[in-house]
Amino acid sequence: MAAVYDLTREDLVLRTYLMDFDIAPKMVSFLDDKLYSDATNKTLIGIIRKFIRKYNRRPQAQELIVGLANSGLSETARQKLLAICNAEVPYMKQDYVITLLENFYQEKATENALRDAATALYDNDTEKIRDLLPVLRDRLNFSLHMGLGLDLVEDIEEAQRRLKEMSHPIRSAIGPINQYTAQVKTDPNSGGYPRKTMTLFVGQPNVGKSLVMGSDACNFIRYGYDVLYISLELSEEYVWRRLAANLTGVPQYEVADLSVDECRKLIENTKIPGVERLGRLKVIRMKTTTTPAEIEARVDQFYSIYKKNPDVLVVDYIGIMKPNRTHRTMESMYLDGQEKAEQIRELCIDRNMVGISAVQFNRSGYSRLDAGLESVSGSAGFAETADIMITITRDDLLKKQNMYANFVKKNRFGENEVMFYTKYDYNTMRWYDATTDDIAAYTDALTQAQIAAEATNGMNQNIRVGTGGGNRGGGAPRGQKLNDKQQAAVASMQSIYSQF
Template sequence: MLTSQGFTDTTTSGVVGQASDLQLMPHSIEAEQGLLGAVIIDPAQMLEVSYLTAKDFYLRNNGYLYDAMWTLFRKHNGYDYVTIVEYLNSSGHLDDVGGAGALSDLIATTPTSYGAPEYAAIVYRHSISRQVIDQCRKSTQEAYKNVTSRSGDVLVSDALQRLAGIDTTKNVSNGPQPISTGVNQLLDRMEAIEQTGQVAGLQTGIRKLDAILGGFGEQKFYLLAGRPGMGKSALALQIACNVAQKGSGVLIFSLEMTADEISARLMSSLCGVPYDTFNKGNVGDNWKVILNAGARIAELPLEIDATPALKISTIRSISQKAMLSNQIGLVIIDHVGIAKPERSGGNPYQNASDKADAIMALPKQLGCPVLALSQLSRDVESRADKRPQLHDLRDSGKWEENADAVIFLYRDEFYNDDTDLRNMAEISIRKNRGGKRGIASVYANVATNRFCDLVTERTAL
């Protein structure tokens, strides 16, 4: 029979714990040998289990045998007892698997090729468990060694990154598909959009904006920029409220405002009571609508972290932990200019560039869209037409280059008291990777922090 030498390439040892409490790493010898016997009898089964690698096997010799069969299958679209023995002999691993007799015994004790996919799933599940144990062990060792070299949030972030690096999706592929499958899926999605009138991405709740962007795409990065006082935070909170009302969780990092300030803005937008009323205390007859708005906001799946000047590694760590317990559909960062760089000193431009790279990597690391707010440079103020342009983005050209979409907010009444565009804002999409650009003209009441479609506001009035 095959020998039982532990295949430990993905782990640091074959046991867990102290000498007084030894525990074998998760594995199933029966599943490994059942799988190998099945694919020896029927090489076509290899197509069903090809997501496995030699390192997924607990026993090293089983890994050698699987690797031999997979290599022969890729080269010759098949194999048999003779070619397997020859390959193992030429690669120097025939004795490692117990010799030709071990293969004969394996074939003799495997009555059928049935069950190969099920055996493979068991092997893969145990492989994932061993990788998790190994990565947690590494994090434990780092924690013991860490005294003053790194902050706790970096330590936690590194631990989560190790776990996030484990590929748990290798066995979900359906393999190559004819192009007709993709065409049919596309047509089905288009038909669903046609019937529901809803965009495919995460809806912002502002229809003109959704019509241009197609909603917020999964794992996409969106930059919302404008000069101070334009209402960026109010617009972002309006989007957060709209998304949460549809049932998707939203995590807000407010690096400037406190949690109660954010709550006041959200409640002001919802009930129509001016924001400054919440600070002056002159509520009058508005108590009932304010309390009702507060109750509705409190029930929404919104989470707020109002810690000032967070590092991006900390934002990533907090987001990853939040996603373990909640369904987070959108992360908002307000704003990127006051997020701390990972390292102090050095070239300011390089620090800003590194920070931009770290922030724009978050959507793929977290698996959801990220909306980040940014200030524009003062150059806008020197122009007659103060509508923002891409070159007005501050600190780093990385934002313009790598953001999936760049969104500018402009209110003409901020600069012109006699404008005809009172209570209106232009949400300008100046960059939209893979989509169209355009301007969404919307209702904007800064006093109540409310942004919405013009039709919606007229209906409400």
């Protein structure tokens, strides 16, 4: 059982103001010492107001702690502040905190207004009573207005803070993903997976969706980010084997033979120089009937242990889980898919996480390099909800080269309908950028396959294909003859290569 701490409502008000950056900008009305009955809390409110007057911004808890240590004020105030801002206090959901704060303000502010009204009645001051009526109404109807969004003028500071946070996404190991999501086009380091968003990878069964997500999860922890990996298919130990192979470089079927110390050392040595610590990567196996609410409970559990939310939530994979509420209508498949995606995405927004998951192509998208969102299996709601969607495709020649052709099919932060190549290694479960030589080897293999097919089948139709001798264009040499099927394949590849 998690520890429970003795905090009053007044203490929670101060804790929220100092530690919750989402709610704090809406709490100016709470900086009135008349709302508080605890003498020490009144002192802290006075110190906060003094800080704001001097520095024209909200204080951080640590700044007040340091200031109190050197202020000569009561040590009681400093100890009270340490207790209020104790990092061990378990996470409380925002909707509960908002309700508690609203009730506190409505109760305390209304009490003060009624007290002033009683004094005015005693003094027969009808003008003051009349002035107090709208004040009383406003205090009774007080709301933090968290659902009304950002005010264009009043919330400039908060909007800028959020934008600065969003401009530092969590980088992928794949260069083109970072390139096409760059928040600052002149800064190549500003791309990656933005927080409070959901990225979906799309591919046919057994193409390597889990490999892709697991490989980038390993990359995240090398940079110090914490990852919660929810597996709805493989057991925890099988997922662990894949992740350990990725980080150690030892083939996955041999990683269990490493000594504990050797395995730990190999993993810890992957930390990027300059990063304070290797991030945490927690793998949890959950049933395929799992709902977003049950995943949220696991995020809460992570918070209760580590006093922070994971930076990245990986759900492997969203296509087979259940929504919080299952529909029983003809359109249930669409609604279920949409609601699953929306509910996981909302969880990521609420907890400031990057969300990553996957869905499958239906049969119309199998082995098609140009498969699009119309081929997503289950529900168009996935495509409508996701912020970024990237396909994972390959033909027989790409498979022989251990390569994927990836398309960015949806992207709220940059270019759409752009293609890039990547490579994978099943032994170590790694996903990484394809080099120019890798791409050239594939297109050369495609050309040779077309020539061999021509020699075998005896083509009847002449077609001029390819550019630059067939390396970049992926076609056969000038004058070679292709059948209808091969012509269609070449046309598809030429369309793809035209983007380079």
